[in-house]
Amino acid sequence: MQLYNKLSAQERAHLIDEAGKDRLTISFYQYYKIENPQILRDHLFIEWNKLSVLGRTYISNEGINAQISVPSENLEALKSQLDSISFLKDCRLNIAIEQGNKSFLKLTVKVRDKIVADGLNDETFDVTNIGIHLDAEGFNKLLEDPNTVCVDMRNHYESEIGHFKTAVTPDVDTFRDSLDIIEVQLKDHKEDKNLLMYCTGGIRCEKASAYYKHKGFKNVFQLEGGIIEYTRQVKNKGLENKFIGKNFVFDHRMSERISNDIVANCHQCGEPCDTHVNCANEACHLLFIQCEKCAKKMNTCCSTACQDIIKLPLEVQKELRKGIPNSNKIFKKGRSEVLTYKK
Structure with missing residues (x-):
């Protein structure tokens, strides 16, 4: 029985294109005392795999935190499946404002100590x-x-x-x-x-x-x-929107446009910009804000050093990446010293 994703991101992207079906990006959470998170984890993976659900979900003794995508035609089936689990019945599903068929490219369901890393002692x-x-x-x-x-x-x-x-x-x-x-x-x-x-x-x-x-x-x-x-609610009820700029999201879309205001700046040239990218050098993968002009000039890299690396043969790049820790933890997303106009 398959309990883990076996396809690469590229293979999954091809299958999504081949299927030609619109997908919905959804998030939900529920705090609830779960006695055996592993049993729920395996159950969800099996059921969601049947519904072509993709995404990232964390389960712990304190509850569940899910960010997923599903073919729109399977939305009602997903709701029914969730309703069959007592503590998830009628759980609110946050459907993304801006959709993208490739917001997620694999299904990951993990058991963790916490569904959000809050560092608190709940006792x-x-x-x-x-x-x-x-x-x-x-x-x-x-x-x-x-x-x-x-x-x-x-x-x-x-x-x-x-x-x-x-x-x-x-x-x-x-x-x-x-x-x-x-x-x-x-x-x-x-x-x-x-x-x-x-x-x-x-x-x-x-x-x-x-x-x-x-x-x-x-x-x-x-x-x-x-x-x-x-x-x-603001859109449906015609209320004043008091949120300015974009809403950052944790999938391949990276953000949803809420208002036309641009409140950030390109981290490389300082021009108004609110587009997050990951450095094209996989050994770096730094998350930072980059405008189109700088993306073209820098080949979507955060520095000239990374530009030099991506010009190397792929096998050489892989060798250079060996043993390098997760760069997001090193650079803390946008705080790298190579960025001139960081916050």
């Missing part, structure tokens, strides 16, 4: 004592309240290309880093200010709201469904 506080959920209309209203502090719970490379107006955007590399920084910055306002949080799809705020309530914050609010659901 020290009540993770179910979460903040008040707000829809887009309620979020807009509270955002306008002068007694509100709105905080972006995402990392620097996410908020750099788009965020809510007036939001505090911590200059952090990880979600865990932001938790302590925000608490310190707002320590004198735990009772007299509204703490309003948002993230991509809602999962980070779910844990953060419980953590901050445990830390003594009295008025804690979170955007239900995150930026993805907010944008959908």
Whole structure:
């Protein structure tokens, strides 16, 4: 029985083109005490493989965090399959604003210690004592309240290309880093200010709201469904869009355009730009912002050193990559010293 993806990204991309079917990119999460994550992991892989689901899913004792794509014709079958699992019945599915048939090119379902790397000891506080959920209309209203502090719970490379107006955007590399920084910055306002949080799809705020309530914050609010659901509601209900720029997403699309505002700059020339790319040198793979002009000039590389490497034969490049650790951990996504105009 096949329990792991066996096709390369190139092979899967070919099959997607060959099938000629539109796909939907979807994300969902659910905190729930799962006794045996491995059993659920294997079950989902088998069932999703039947439905041609692709994507990346993490399962742990605390729940599930899924970012997937599925042929649109299989959406109802996917919903039925999820509804057959008690704690996932009627789970909210965040359907992407901008679709791309190749947002994911393989199916990965992994068992992890946490569904989000928050670095918290869940035994020290009540993770179910979460903040008040707000829809887009309620979020807009509270955002306008002068007694509100709105905080972006995402990392620097996410908020750099788009965020809510007036939001505090911590200059952090990880979600865990932001938790302590925000608490310190707002320590004198735990009772007299509204703490309003948002993230991509809602999962980070779910844990953060419980953590901050445990830390003594009295008025804690979170955007239900995150930026993805907010944008959908704004369009469907004709509300004012208070998000400027793009929403960073963790798949091959890299972002969704929410407004026409460009709030970031090319990391190489400084011109207005909000297009993320990965360095063409696979041994580097640095995530950074690059405009079309620089992409052409630099062959989609972050530096002249990487340009020189991609000119080498592939076998030589592979040899050079051996033993090199994950570069995203080294360069921390957009903070490399080779980038002149980094944030």
